[in-house]
Amino acid sequence: MNTDKSPLKSALQAIAAQVEQAMQAELQEHLAAADPLLKEVLHYSLFSGGKRIRPVLCVISARACGRDDSALYSLAAALEYLHTATLMHDDVIDHAPLRRGRETTVERFSLADAILAGDWLHARSLYLVGRLTAAAGLEVFCRATEGLANGEFLQKRLAGDPAATEADYFEVIRQKTGNLIASACALGALYAGARPEQVAALRRYGELVGMAFQIVDDLLDYTGKGAETGKELGNDFREGKLTLPLLRALAAAGPDERQAMRALIAGDRSQPAAVTQMTVCIAHLGGFRSAAATAREYIARAVQELSGLLAAPASAAHAALLQELAEYILIREK
Amino acid sequence: MNTDKSPLKSALQAIAAQVEQAMQAELQEHLAAADPLLKEVLHYSLFSGGKRIRPVLCVISARACGRDDSALYSLAAALEYLHTATLMHDDVIDHAPLRRGRETTVERFSLADAILAGDWLHARSLYLVGRLTAAAGLEVFCRATEGLANGEFLQKRLAGDPAATEADYFEVIRQKTGNLIASACALGALYAGARPEQVAALRRYGELVGMAFQIVDDLLDYTGKGAETGKELGNDFREGKLTLPLLRALAAAGPDERQAMRALIAGDRSQPAAVTQMTVCIAHLGGFRSAAATAREYIARAVQELSGLLAAPASAAHAALLQELAEYILIREK
Numbered sequence: 001m002n003t004d005k006s007p008l009k010s011a012l013q014a015i016a017a018q019v020e021q022a023m024q025a026e027l028q029e030h031l032a033a034a035d036p037l038l039k040e041v042l043h044y045s046l047f048s049g050g051k052r053i054r055p056v057l058c059v060i061s062a063r064a065c066g067r068d069d070s071a072l073y074s075l076a077a078a079l080e081y082l083h084t085a086t087l088m089h090d091d092v093i094d095h096a097p098l099r100r101g102r103e104t105t106v107e108r109f110s111l112a113d114a115i116l117a118g119d120w121l122h123a124r125s126l127y128l129v130g131r132l133t134a135a136a137g138l139e140v141f142c143r144a145t146e147g148l149a150n151g152e153f154l155q156k157r158l159a160g161d162p163a164a165t166e167a168d169y170f171e172v173i174r175q176k177t178g179n180l181i182a183s184a185c186a187l188g189a190l191y192a193g194a195r196p197e198q199v200a201a202l203r204r205y206g207e208l209v210g211m212a213f214q215i216v217d218d219l220l221d222y223t224g225k226g227a228e229t230g231k232e233l234g235n236d237f238r239e240g241k242l243t244l245p246l247l248r249a250l251a252a253a254g255p256d257e258r259q260a261m262r263a264l265i266a267g268d269r270s271q272p273a274a275v276t277q278m279t280v281c282i283a284h285l286g287g288f289r290s291a292a293a294t295a296r297e298y299i300a301r302a303v304q305e306l307s308g309l310l311a312a313p314a315s316a317a318h319a320a321l322l323q324e325l326a327e328y329i330l331i332r333e334k
Numbered sequence: 335m336n337t338d339k340s341p342l343k344s345a346l347q348a349i350a351a352q353v354e355q356a357m358q359a360e361l362q363e364h365l366a367a368a369d370p371l372l373k374e375v376l377h378y379s380l381f382s383g384g385k386r387i388r389p390v391l392c393v394i395s396a397r398a399c400g401r402d403d404s405a406l407y408s409l410a411a412a413l414e415y416l417h418t419a420t421l422m423h424d425d426v427i428d429h430a431p432l433r434r435g436r437e438t439t440v441e442r443f444s445l446a447d448a449i450l451a452g453d454w455l456h457a458r459s460l461y462l463v464g465r466l467t468a469a470a471g472l473e474v475f476c477r478a479t480e481g482l483a484n485g486e487f488l489q490k491r492l493a494g495d496p497a498a499t500e501a502d503y504f505e506v507i508r509q510k511t512g513n514l515i516a517s518a519c520a521l522g523a524l525y526a527g528a529r530p531e532q533v534a535a536l537r538r539y540g541e542l543v544g545m546a547f548q549i550v551d552d553l554l555d556y557t558g559k560g561a562e563t564g565k566e567l568g569n570d571f572r573e574g575k576l577t578l579p580l581l582r583a584l585a586a587a588g589p590d591e592r593q594a595m596r597a598l599i600a601g602d603r604s605q606p607a608a609v610t611q612m613t614v615c616i617a618h619l620g621g622f623r624s625a626a627a628t629a630r631e632y633i634a635r636a637v638q639e640l641s642g643l644l645a646a647p648a649s650a651a652h653a654a655l656l657q658e659l660a661e662y663i664l665i666r667e668k
Contacts, residue, residue, distance in 0.1 A: 035487035089453060093446040112427040112490060115449065119423060119456065120483035126460040127476035131469055138472075142461035149454035153369035156446060 061188030151175025181210030395522030485509025515544030
């Protein structure tokens with residue numbers, strides 16, 4: 001499929017390949033004396049067709065701020081390690097059978113393996129960040145990881161609660177997804193020794209891109225093609241996560257529609273019919289369209305943060321790639 | 335009970351109280367905006383009557399190397415955070431109902447809470463270590479936490495395997511317990527700006543003390559008073575962990591006894607009668623006595639590592655406390 005090979009995709013795939021090489025080399029060296037099953041679990045979890053969004057953003061951010069050397073790819077790897085660690089733990093918590101179209105780590109191996117290998121990756125990622133970006137980077141990164149856990153608590157608290165607001169939703173996705181993607185960009189900039197205002201601008205770019213990414217994820221959870229997302233549809237609804245499309249539909253609903261939707265939320269959400277009815281309801285009330293418009297706004301705001309980098313000849317090409325990447329997020333299908 | 339209040343215990347309790355104050359202050363400030371349930375889970379898990387061995391060792395090590403200020407107690411807190419995080423995850427993996435005489439975090443709250451709050455503590459501990467001891471400390475600490483996960487994999491691989499050797503056992507306890515206690519001492523020394531040979535000596539002291547501590551733990555798992563350890567007896571055997579008393583008994587057994595013990599290992603270990611029979615067997619074959627003798631040897635070697643500090647007037651009193659603490663580990667009953 002040559003149409004798939006846009007210049008953007010080629011550029012991103014080239015960076016992702018460099019990050020994967022760094023991961024392979026790093027693991028081979030560092031796991032030389034490790035237990036064979038730990039190695040197997042880590043390889044299974046890390047090389048499973050992930051999109052590598054976080055490490056790629058880290059690399060482009062560093063390049064945009066003027067630095068590109070071999071250790072940058074170890075720093076980028078740290079972001080994928082942490083992301084993978086959180087997915088492994090999330091899948092334990094959610095008893096998720098599938099991710100990216102194949103068995104989750106907990107399903108393929110065991111609860112113990114998924115928890116422990118996740119802890120290993122967590123430690124390794126923090127070590128790499130501390131070594132490569134010192135205290136300033138470690139602070140950014142650790143606060144993001146604390147925010148991830150805190151965001152999960154918040155999300156759990158809100159599950160199935162019809163009083164959950166849009167502000168709650170945005171706070172959850174900021175902590176769960178925005179923070180870490182913001183860190184990816186900020187760490188790349190810190191690694192490159194960027195000026196504080198550049199670090200801050202890339203941090204905000206990352207946060208906005210991350211939130212848009214999550215909004216699109218939440219849209220695809222209802223409307224995606226299962227074969228492409230590699231997950232079952234309607235998971236969020238089944239778990240009681242009231243994501244933006246549903247919240248927008250609720251806000252647009254008349255009294256009767258709202259009552260019907262609340263009954264679906266309070267009812268047996270595991271029924272396939274309930275997912276279907278809710279999906280139809282949201283579509284009818286414009287919830288998907290409205291959520292997509294918000295994702296577009298976030299991306300537009302993210303791109304504005306790049307104006308300084310786009311204006312400087314030395315960074316313009318990299319910043320243009322960040323812009324394209326941000327805009328691509330809106331049309332992704334998996 | 336005045337007999338309990340030896341000068342050693344008073345000294346240790348005073349340090350533990352300072353560490354707990356630092357933990358309370360640190361959490362209050364840092365968790366101000368966190369989810370209320372996260373706060374509750376963290377407080378439940380962190381303030382549950384732990385012995386605070388790791389932070390206390392960190393503090394005494396730093397004092398022995400000439401530094402004692404308020405941030406030292408935050409560094410010490412980081413060691414308790416990480417230790418608690420690993421216990422929370424271990425209890426999820428082992429489905430353990432009780433620890434320290436009360437419900438484990440996973441039992442009291444939920445699987446999600448125990449995993450996520452553990453992750454939060456993990457991140458927080460690494461952040462504190464990175465901030466207070468820079469890259470050198472972070473490397474020591476992260477390698478210890480990677481070793482913890484790797485040691486669990488190794489232990490799982492060996493579970494119920496009658497071919498497991500003493501060398502395997504010592505490798506597991508070095509990774510699972512020796513490493514982190516070694517880090518506690520090394521980090522205290524690094525924080526104090528100690529000379530490399532002092533850091534190394536305290537590191538080895540901590541590793542040996544940690545391994546002796548684990549051997550005693552493994553003894554108490556068979557012979558302890560349930561009310562004092564706060565755990566069920568015979569857990570290790572039920573889980574197929576072949577600890578030192580059992581390995582020593584196997585080595586001392588004649589062919590018939592060995593066959594009987596192997597049958598118990600391969601049989602239904604969850605039967606109370608199986609635990610009792612194995613305990614009697616080990617006692618009869620001198621396995622407990624032999625394991626206790628090894629713990630004593632480790633402590634003697636640990637104390638030897640203190641010779642340099644004991645000889646210097648400025649550090650002698652602190653080193654003497656480390657010596658007493660090491661020797662106390664041999665007679666603890668919980």
